[in-house]
Amino acid sequence: MAVRTMEELVSLCKKRGFVFQSSEIYGGLRGVYDLGPLGVELKKNIRNAWWRSLVYERDDIEGVECSHLSHRLVWKHSGHEDTFSDPLIECKTCHSRMRQDKMKDETKCDTCGSSDLTDPKKFLLMMKTNIGPVDDGSSFAYLRPETAQGSYLNFENVLLSMGRKLPFGIAQHGKSFRNEITPKNFLFRLREFEQAEMQFFVPPETDIEWWEKWKNIRHQWWLEQGIPAGKLRFKDHEQLAHYAKCATDIEYEFPWGFDEIEGIHDRQDFDLGSHTKSQEDFKINAKVLPNKDSTTRMSYRDPFTGKEFIPFVIETAAGLDRAMIALINEAYTEEKLPNGKTRTVLKLKKHLAPIKVAVVPLAKNNPDIMMTGMKVRRVLSELGIGRVVFENSNNIGKAYRRHDEIGTPICVTVDFDTLEKENHPVTVRDRDTMEQVSVNIADIGKYVKKFYSRETPQQDVERLYQFSKMKEKGRE
Numbered sequence: 001m002a003v004r005t006m007e008e009l010v011s012l013c014k015k016r017g018f019v020f021q022s023s024e025i026y027g028g029l030r031g032v033y034d035l036g037p038l039g040v041e042l043k044k045n046i047r048n049a050w051w052r053s054l055v056y057e058r059d060d061i062e063g064v065e066c067s068h069l070s071h072r073l074v075w076k077h078s079g080h081e082d083t084f085s086d087p088l089i090e091c092k093t094c095h096s097r098m099r100q101d102k103m104k105d106e107t108k109c110d111t112c113g114s115s116d117l118t119d120p121k122k123f124l125l126m127m128k129t130n131i132g133p134v135d136d137g138s139s140f141a142y143l144r145p146e147t148a149q150g151s152y153l154n155f156e157n158v159l160l161s162m163g164r165k166l167p168f169g170i171a172q173h174g175k176s177f178r179n180e181i182t183p184k185n186f187l188f189r190l191r192e193f194e195q196a197e198m199q200f201f202v203p204p205e206t207d208i209e210w211w212e213k214w215k216n217i218r219h220q221w222w223l224e225q226g227i228p229a230g231k232l233r234f235k236d237h238e239q240l241a242h243y244a245k246c247a248t249d250i251e252y253e254f255p256w257g258f259d260e261i262e263g264i265h266d267r268q269d270f271d272l273g274s275h276t277k278s279q280e281d282f283k284i285n286a287k288v289l290p291n292k293d294s295t296t297r298m299s300y301r302d303p304f305t306g307k308e309f310i311p312f313v314i315e316t317a318a319g320l321d322r323a324m325i326a327l328i329n330e331a332y333t334e335e336k337l338p339n340g341k342t343r344t345v346l347k348l349k350k351h352l353a354p355i356k357v358a359v360v361p362l363a364k365n366n367p368d369i370m371m372t373g374m375k376v377r378r379v380l381s382e383l384g385i386g387r388v389v390f391e392n393s394n395n396i397g398k399a400y401r402r403h404d405e406i407g408t409p410i411c412v413t414v415d416f417d418t419l420e421k422e423n424h425p426v427t428v429r430d431r432d433t434m435e436q437v438s439v440n441i442a443d444i445g446k447y448v449k450k451f452y453s454r455e456t457p458q459q460d461v462e463r464l465y466q467f468s469k470m471k472e473k474g475r476e
C-alpha cells in the first residue's frame with residue numbers, strides 16, 4: 001500500500017526526519033530541500049545500491065566524480081547554451097509563470113484560469129555563478145545541469161588510465177542544478193537535485209542492441225529496490241532531444257500519476273563528436289556544432305581492425321530524489337492487526353533501511369542490562385552493515401512501533417533472560433512478520449551479518465557471466 005496523497009507523503013517525510021524544507025525559518029527556498037537524519041541514510045543506501053550494481057558487480061564500468069563547475073565552452077559544445085531551455089509563459093492577470101509543455105491547458109493560466117497569457121519565450125535552465133574576483137558579467141561558469149558532460153570529457157582519461165576497450169561505461173552520481181520554472185511535487189522537480197548517471201560507450205553499429213539491454217537492466221534494478229512491476233512502465237519519447245536517436249523513460253506511478261524516474265537514451269555519437277577536434281576526420285552521425293575549441297579527439301581505435309571512430313553512447317540517467325519519494329511511497333504500509341489496531345510499517349528493502357538494527361535494553365535502570373545492550377550495539381556496529389542505534393526509550397512497545405514506522409528491519413532486545421539464562425539469549429524481532437526469535441548473545445553478530453548478506457549471489461554470478469559472453473561476441 002502506498003500513501004494516498006502528496007500531502008501525506010510530504011508530512012510523513014518531515015515527521016519521520018527524512019526531508020525538511022530548506023531555509024524553512026526564512027520562508028523556504030522553492031525547489032530546494034534538506035535531508036534529515038533518516039533521509040541522508042536512505043539516499044546513501046539508494047546511491048550505494050546503484051553504484052554496487054553498476055561499478056562493483058560488473059567489470060565493464062568505472063566510476064568518476066567530476067566538478068560541479070566547468071568551463072563555459074563545455075556547455076556551448078554540449079548544445080546546452082543553445083537548447084537547454086523551457087518555454088516560459090506568464091499570466092498577465094496573476095503573474096504566475098508556467099512551463100508551456102507542462103500546463104494543464106495551454107490556453108489558460110494554471111493558477112487563475114485567465115486566457116490573457118504572454119507568448120512563450122525561451123528560458124535558459126542553467127544556473128550561472130561568478131568565478132574569480134572580478135564580477136563584470138563575463139567571468140562566469142555554469143553549475144552543471146547534468147553529470148553526463150563530466151563523464152564525456154573524461155572519456156579519454158578513463159580509456160587510457162584504466163586500459164579499457166569498448167564497450168565500457170563511466171558511472172557518476174552527484175548534484176545537478178536546473179533553474180526549473182515551476183519546481184513542484186516535492187522532491188520531483190527540484191532546482192538542486194542528485195543524479196545517478198551512467199554513460200556506456202559502444203561501437204556504433206551495436207547501439208540499439210545495448211539500448212534495449214540497458215532498458216531491461218535498469219528496469220530490473222528498480223524492481224530489486226522494491227517497486228512492483230505494475231507501478232513501472234516504459235514511455236518512449238515522442239519528441240527526441242537534439243542528441244538522441246531513441247529514448248525511453250522508466251516511469252513510476254507517483255501519487256499524481258505516472259512520471260519519469262529514469263531516462264535511457266541512445267545519444268549516438270553526439271557527445272563525443274561535439275567535444276572532438278578535427279571533426280571532419282570522422283563520419284559523425286549526429287548534428288554537432290563545429291568545434292575549434294577542443295584540444296583532443298574523443299575517438300577510439302579498434303585494436304582488431306585499426307579503424308578509428310567516435311563511439312556511440314547509451315546513457316542511463318536516474319534521479320535519486322525522485323527515487324526517494326518513489327521508494328518511501330511504495331514502502332508505506334498500514335496493517336490491520338488481529339486486535340483491531342492499525343500498525344504503520346515502512347517496508348523498505350533491508351539494504352535501503354536507514355537504520356539497520358535498533359538495540360533495545362528492556363530496563364533502563366538496570367546497569368547490567370544497559371551495559372550488555374551497549375556491548376551488543378558495539379558488536380553490531382562493527383559489522384559494517386550501516387547504522388545501528390541504541391534505543392534507550394524504556395518502553396519496548398513504543399520502541400518497536402517507532403522502528404516499524406521508520407523501517408528498521410530488526411530490533412534486538414536485551415532483557416533479564418539475557419542476564420540470567422544459560423547462553424544469555426537476546427530477542428530478535430522482525431519488522432515485517434513481528435516474529436521474535438531467541439539468539440545466544442555470542443551468535444548475535446553472525447546472525448545479523450547473515451540477515452544482511454546478499455540474497456542472490458548465484459544470480460549475480462550468472463549475470464556477470466552473460467555479460468562477459470556478450471562482450472566477447474561484440475568483439476568478434
Ligand code: ATP
Nearest residue numbers: 188189190193195260261262263317318319321322
Ligand atoms: P523532466 O522531463 O522531468 O524535466 P528530464 O527528462 O529533463 O526530466 P533528464 O535530463 O533525463 O531529465 O535527467 C535524468 C533524471 O534526473 C530524471 O529522470 C530525473 O529522475 C532526474 N531529474 C531531472 N530533473 C530533475 C529535477 N528538476 N528535480 C529532480 N530530479 C530531476
